[in-house]
Amino acid sequence: MLKHVSLWLALSAVLSGLASAADYSKFTTPGLAKGQITHSDIAPLISYYQQQDWLETTELGRSVEQRPVYLLKIGNGERKVLAWSQMHGDEPTATAAIFDLLAIIEAQLQQQAATGEGGPAWLDKITLYLVPMLNPDGAERNSRYNALGIDVNRDALALQTPEGQLLMQAAKQIKPHYGFNLHDQNRYHAAGDNKKPATISLLAPAFNQAREINPSRHAAMQLISAVKPLLDKTIPEQLGRYDDEYSMRSFGDTFSSMGISTVLVEAGGNYNDPFRQLARQLNVQLYLRWLELISTSSYRDYDLSGYNSIPMNNSGGMKDLIIRQVNLPQANGTGVLARVDLAFNAGGNGRGSVTLHEIGDARIYGAYHHLDASGMDYSAGKAYALNEPLTLSRERYLQLLADGYSHFSGNAGHLTNNTDLPVALNPRGVNGPWPQRHASTTFLLSKDNKVQVAVINGRLIRLVDGSLIDPFAGN
Template identity: 85%
Template sequence: MLKQLSLWLALSAVLSGLATAADYAEFTTPGLAKAQITHSDIAPLITYYKEQDWLEVTELGRSVEQRPIYLIKIGDGERKVLAWSQMHGDEPTATAAIFDLLAVIEAQQKQQAATGEGGPAWLDDISLYLIPMLNPDGAERNSRFNALGIDVNRDALALQTPEGQLLMQAAKKIKPHYGFNLHDQNRYHGAGDNKKPATISLLAPAYNEAREINPSRHAAMQLVSAVKPLLDNALPEQLGRYNDEYSIRSFGDTFSGMGISTVLVESGGQYNDPFRQQARQINVQLYLSWLEMISTGRYRDFDLSGYNSIPMNNSGGMKDLIISNINLPQADGSGVLARVDLAFTAGGNGRGQAVLDEIGDASIYGGYHTLDASGMNYSPGKAYPLTGPLSLSAEKYLQLLADGYSHFSGEAGLLTNSSGLPVAINPRGVNKPWPQRRSTSTFLLSKDSAVQLAVVNGRLIRLADASLLDAFSGN
């Protein structure tokens, strides 16, 4: 009884938009909180839902490499909604959210079966169609593109890919009134000038070069306006608006031109959230809110002021690490030449090698990790030569850093690193007196002639306790 009550409370919170992470945990599909979601991850879920009688699962068709692409249908209402995810294979957040949505709906169905109440209020009015992974071959490669190297979201015009053909065929057969185009965006997008990540960005795509507003696009804008209060509460100053430049080859723009009220959802980065789980939760809440509003028509009560007030995405507005107020030395070491900020980004959407991409004034950027280095002096550090085998313990490494060695030179195979900390071997650009853009990400920071911090391959080490002050785990 207590477990049933707990489930009911969590379900009520999710449906009301007041859910916590603990509430969502009741409906979070296991195994999908990771950077890459492939067909093998969703196949067991598809098998499970095929056996349920409250929805229909059919195979829409096959990818280039003959992986199945599925269509899930829920309800038989007059208003038709089509949503698709992972048309870019390396953008999995919405795929996880779709299966969480199914878990919420299933809980509603079970509650209704047990009590006669609590079923989805929108179910009589809406037919919901879901394509949870349009590009399974790209997902397998963790790639934006399909197996032919084609961007499926640039194939709405030529329809050269089977994946694009299937999506277009589905749209023409279903004739949806509303479309949800579900993506992930680069974690370096900021929400306007807020110096915060755009954890969610929304857009009602243009249907022509002039970016005019016809009735279908107007409705899409109203849908965005209607959920803005929810997002402002859940993500203060972290909601962005995607660029609405017309793209004739893209599906969102094409569907908008076909009279489908289309909303683009882009899931972005968040602090200390390596696998975009907050964006995943927000996606579920967006879907539930829109289904309710489409069912009742309540979104029509909103004008476009909410949509137009959302700040535009600031491309490159976020950095992985910003170290500010570093003293750079005169060439002869006689004093301070300049005080600068250094900003780093890590390739692979936060999971690759960190590089220095900004020197000077980084005050316009937000950082996932920041450090004020006021009073600290920059030094490229010395190279410790590997002339024979070296087993590097944490204690030995910290002493080398304290002695002014920032990196190693020689044969990498001679070093056994047991310190648990990053090391740099033969790094580029460290033989310069000052940091070098796009190369130098290994150096020392000293105060009162004592090394306080070491930056090694863009990772920040505090010597006092051998801790890593950043976490380039990606978002």
């Protein structure tokens, strides 16, 4: 009994938008908190829901490589809502959120069956259609594109892809009043000039080149205005508005031109959140709130001031790491030539190669991680020649770094690294007196001629205790 009470309390919190992480975790679908979600991840979930009588699961059709694309139908209301996820195969956050939504709906229905109350209030007003993972071939490759190398979200007019054909076919058959186009955006978008990541960005896409506002687009803007207070409270200064430049080949703009009130949702980065679990949770909260607003038509009470006040996405406004106030030496090695910031990015959601993106004044950027290097001097460090086998213990490696060796040169096969710390083998761009854009991610930072921090392949090692700061693992 206590377990059921706890579940219903958590459910009430989630539905009210007041959920804690613990409340939300009770409805988080296991196995989807990762950077890549493929068809094999959702297949057992689809199989489970095919056996439930409160929703209909049908196969819309097949992808290029014959993976099934599914359509889930919930409710029998007059107002029709269509939502689709993972049109880009490497954008999985909303797919996870859709299955969390299903878990919440199922919990509501179970509560209703047990107590006679608590079911989804919108079920008799809305018919909800969900397409989780429109592009399963792209998901398999962790790629934006489908198996033909085509961006499905640029195929709304030519309909050259089976995936695009299936979505358009669904839209024309269902004739939805509302559409939710669910995506991930790169983590380098900032929310305006806030120097904070745009964890959620929203948009009511334009339906023509002039970006006019017709009744359907107006309704989409109102839906966004209505959820802005929730997001402002949950992620202060981390809500952005996506660029509304008209894209005639894109599905959101095309559906908008078809009179569908379409909302684009872009899940973005957050601090120490590599798999975007906060954005996942917020997606669910948005879906629940929009279903309530649509079922009651209460979104019509909102004007467009909320929508228009959302700051525009600032593309490139975030960096993964900024090392501030580094002293660069004079060419002759005596004195300080310049004091600069070093801004780094890493691709692949923090798991790709690190690049030195900018040198100079980085004050206009936000960053997921900062290091204040005031008073520290830059040096490329020395190369330790691998002329014979070398086994690195942690103590030996830290001593080499302290002695001014930043990297190893020669036969990489000679080096055995028995530490948990990164090493640089034959790195490029480390020979000059100053860092180089797109090259220098291995160097030393010293104070009073004593090495304080070793930056090795973009990872930071503090020599005082040998601790590793990995600024690219948690974005």
